[in-house]
Amino acid sequence: MPELPEVETTRRGLAQHLSGCVLSKIDVRQPNLRWLVVLPESLLGQRLLGVTRRAKYLLLRFASGNLIIHLGMSGSLRILTAYHPAGKHDHIDLIFSETRSNSPRGNSILRYTDPRRFGSFHYQPGAVSEHWLLQKLGVEPLAQEFSGLYLYHHAQRRKTAIKNLLMNHQVVVGIGNIYASEALFRAAIRPNVRASRLTRAGAERLVISTKETLEEAILSGGTTLQDFTATDGRPGYFRQQLYVYGRTGKPCRLCGTSVKRVATGQRMSFYCPKCQS
């Protein structure tokens, strides 16, 4: 699924096309996502005031509260401006109507598709930060608080692999399996080294490479491996810029050495044995 760049790409599409529109209908065909989807009727008739993001959660703000959407591993949101019959994995439609009198466009359908159903929809009245899903999240990776010193402090005395630390969302949010491998490559750090062995300089490099990787991926519209599309249906193009993820046995783009794959906990990591010494 979507990691932070894919969620951010989705957020921008939603904000651009649906902000100011009024939610006129909710159609939940399959409520059994990661958690049972229960959306209140009271949302109907409310205007979408804005779309923000916290970690990988999309926050659709209405006057009475927020719709909190997570895309899980295989979820995507598309905006349809013409009727399309719902497919097998098209679980939820939110229908928005354009109400500005001078531009009487038709309805827009925000369609949630998710083959694996690991995603989620929640409604939180009032302050969104009080939702239990958002309570224990760490810092945003693109924010100033995510600094070399911050990461270094969190790495101290931890026995887990550095890649696991980077993917620990109580420390820093939004970094999943693709971008963790990519950021570690760019910082020349092997994914399996203990977090406690991270040096101050290494932490500095890793924070910089993480921000760079995420920012470049956002500019490319994210990474599409199989399912992900932006809200206009287009894939992300960052896959072409991946150095190591999914490139086992292929030559490192910098030195030509064969890219290796190793298990880090329950996930696969990819690295160049020469560049990441």
Place this chain on the structure above:
DNA sequence: ATAGTCACCTGAGCGC
């Protein structure tokens, strides 16, 4: 507190 495992669910790709 931390680290590791399991669970949720479907589909793609591979070897036989």
Place this chain on the structure above:
DNA sequence: TGCGCTCAGGTGACTA
């Protein structure tokens, strides 16, 4: 073609 196996972008719950 089909079967069985492994793997897949996430993350909360549970165990030791």
